[in-house]
Amino acid sequence: MNTHTTLLVTLRGIVGDAHVLTEGDLTAYEQDWRKRERGKALAVVRPSTTAEVAAVVKACAATGVSIVPQGGNTGMVVGSIPDASGQQVVLSLQRLAQIRQLDAANLTVTVESGCILQTLQEACEKEGFLFPLSLAAEGSCTIGGNLSTNAGGTQVVRYGNTRELCLGLEVVTAQGEIWNGLTGLRKDNTGYDLRHLFIGAEGTLGIITAATLRIYPLPATQLTAFAAVPSLEAAVALLGLAHKHLNAGLTGFEVMGAFALGLVRKHFPQQNVPFQTGPDVPPYCVVLENSDHESESHARGQFERLLEAALEQGCVLDAVVAENLAQARALWHIRESIPLAQAQEGLNIKHDISIAVSRIPAFVQETDALLEQHFRGARLVNYGHLGDGNLHYNVQAPVGTDAEAFLRDQEGPINALVYDVVDRYNGSISAEHGIGSLKRDKLEHHKSPVALNAMRAIKLALDPHNLLNPGRVLKL
Ligand code: FAD
Ligand code: MLT
Ligand code: ZN
Incomplete structure (x- = not known):
């Protein structure tokens, strides 16, 4: 044999x-x-x-x-x-999917890595708790994948990335040893915090088999609004007002360009996308969420005052506030359908970038102009987690062109153009999706050699024979 x-x-x-x-x-x-x-x-x-x-x-x-x-x-x-x-x-890891323990007093849940995110959300909700990680793939992505990519999603503005939700890990090392770090402790300064090495490592340093995660009491109410704004500057101004009026109640703030919303209307015509018909389609819309621990009327009052101030300052043109849970879900569903609509439209180029929130309007104006100048006809699909300074600044092939050929010939030069501006704005070329093999070579150009050498030293120390997900994240 x-x-x-x-x-x-x-x-x-x-x-x-x-x-x-x-x-x-x-x-x-x-x-x-x-x-x-x-x-x-x-x-x-x-x-x-x-x-x-x-x-x-x-x-x-x-x-x-x-x-x-x-x-x-x-x-x-x-x-x-x-x-x-x-x-x-x-x-x-799909069969390693048990929820091992929910500790109500410690506000933690310990779960195996193959558990589907939505399964965990629902199990926590049944016990009166919120597990706040939320993203459009939640029906099929797993906790281990979320941890390994340090996934972001739509609640980061309040609860942080997956890393911030994790208090401990169980990991199988490259040698096949089991490290049990599922202590559930909030304070533990006994040397290097190993969990942070494995989170975001994309499977290159160890296999995550379980995690102890933070949970929160369920809010009394969650209200969702969908607002049309006259510009990205206005969206940033609205974000500032939302922080001021809602404070810790602001749990979601997502921006969507008109073209991105147009793709949702085109591919999912059953969805009722506000403000996208008629002569004055706004350039951007925002979905924002207010989670409140007092009452619905308190949350509505806060939302009303916020939107009044925003209308007065001209940073909102019009807004709808969901009347009930079904309407709120429908508004969120519009935002979450954008990546699916993009996939239906055809192969595309994704840029998952982050820039300081204050500099995003200037970044977009400059990059839009450069792309229009050098790649005439390329369609810009711009949306994302504005509350976290994270845009999905994506590019779809020009109408009528072969998307595969467009990607083959133009993806390299388009990436180079966009990432060059990202560097000039001190941004990141991967805010939440990771590096994988798609961005591995780009990382060599956009991360400091000192950081890359430290990363290689860690990889070689933990996985000297390069057996775990070789060729991903790092060039060795
Ligand atoms: P996989 O795709 O299976 O794996 C991802 C990486 O983690 C791989 O490198 C893999 O080797 C490694 N890995 C997986 N499990 C383990 C484990 N147990 N131990 C060690 N390594 C492991 N991402 C965001 O951050 N924010 C979003 O808003 C978001 N929205 C999305 C919407 C859609 C429609 C889709 C399709 C994806 C979206 N994503 C988003 C990307 C993706 O869903 C997330 O990155 C998710 O966290 C991946 O989980 P997964 O279980 O599918 O992992
Ligand atoms: C999202 O925010 O919808 C995701 O990160 C998916 C994507 O960028 O396509
Ligand atoms: Zn995203």
Whole structure:
């Protein structure tokens, strides 16, 4: 038997025949969500306990076979699928999905990494708690994937990124050892805080098998408004007013360009997108959310005062406030449908950038002008988490052109143009999606050599044989 055959026998012994997949349609594991790339796995292995994960890692390490950890495979940067060699094992965490314990007094929940985000949200809500991480992929992305990409989403303005929600981790190391750091402590200064190495590491330093996460009491009410604004400057001014009027009640602040909303109307005509018909379609709209621990009438009063002030100052043209939960969900659904509408429109170029909020209008004005000058006809799809200074400043191929050819020929020069402006504005080329393989080479140009060397030293210390998600994040 050759080494791979022996390994497959060992893996079947660990997780059972049914959970080592080598045949049939493996598209869900081998193709990324954006359909940018398709790989080929030696096998997809689906352990259901931490001990099984450790045994799988040990078996792979013993034969020098590299591992690609995978959760829901919703990542945006081609980080969770195998390469084309047919020699990598995809380690799917989907069966490791128990919610181990909700500790009401400690305000924490301990959950296994394959748990779907929405499942965790719903389980917490049933017990009267909020797990605030929220993103459009929540029906299929997993907690392990969220932690490994340090996902952001739509509530960061109040609750922070996934990193801020995490108090402890359980991790299987590259050597197949289990580190149990699920203490649930809020204070622990006993040396280096290892959890922060694994969060955002995109599976290159260890396999996250469980986490202890912060939860919050459910707010008494959540109100949503959808506002038309005359410019991005006005949206930033509205954000300032929202901070002032709502304070910690401001839990969401998302901006959407008219073209992005137009794609939602085009591909999901059943959705009723406010302010997008008639002669005066506003250039931008904003969705904002007020979570209140007092009462609905208190929240409405705050919202009214905020919107009155905003109308008076001219930073809002018009606004609707949801009357009930169904309307609020429908307004959020419009925002969350933008990436899906973009995917329907065709292959596209994504720039997940962050810039200081105050500088975003100038950044967009300058970059829009440069793109229009050098890439005539390219369609700019601009939306994102303005409350966090994070824009999805995306580009769709010109109407009538072959999107695949456009990406092949123009993605490099378009990225170079956009990231050059991002650098000049002291921004980041990846605010929340990570690096994966799609942005790995870009990182070399946009991160300081000192930081890159420190990252390489960490990688080589924890995974000296480069077995965990090789080729992702870093060039070694
Ligand atoms: P995967 O895609 O399976 O994996 C992502 C990375 O993590 C890979 O590098 C993988 O190797 C690694 N990984 C996965 N599980 C583990 C583990 N247990 N241990 C170690 N490494 C692991 N992202 C945002 O930040 N904000 C958004 O608002 C947002 N919206 C989205 C909307 C849509 C419609 C879609 C499709 C995606 C969106 N994303 C967003 C991107 C994506 O959903 C998130 O990055 C999510 O956190 C990925 O989770 P996943 O389980 O699908 O991970
Ligand atoms: C979003 O905010 O909708 C996501 O990060 C997805 C995307 O950028 O496509
Ligand atoms: Zn996003």
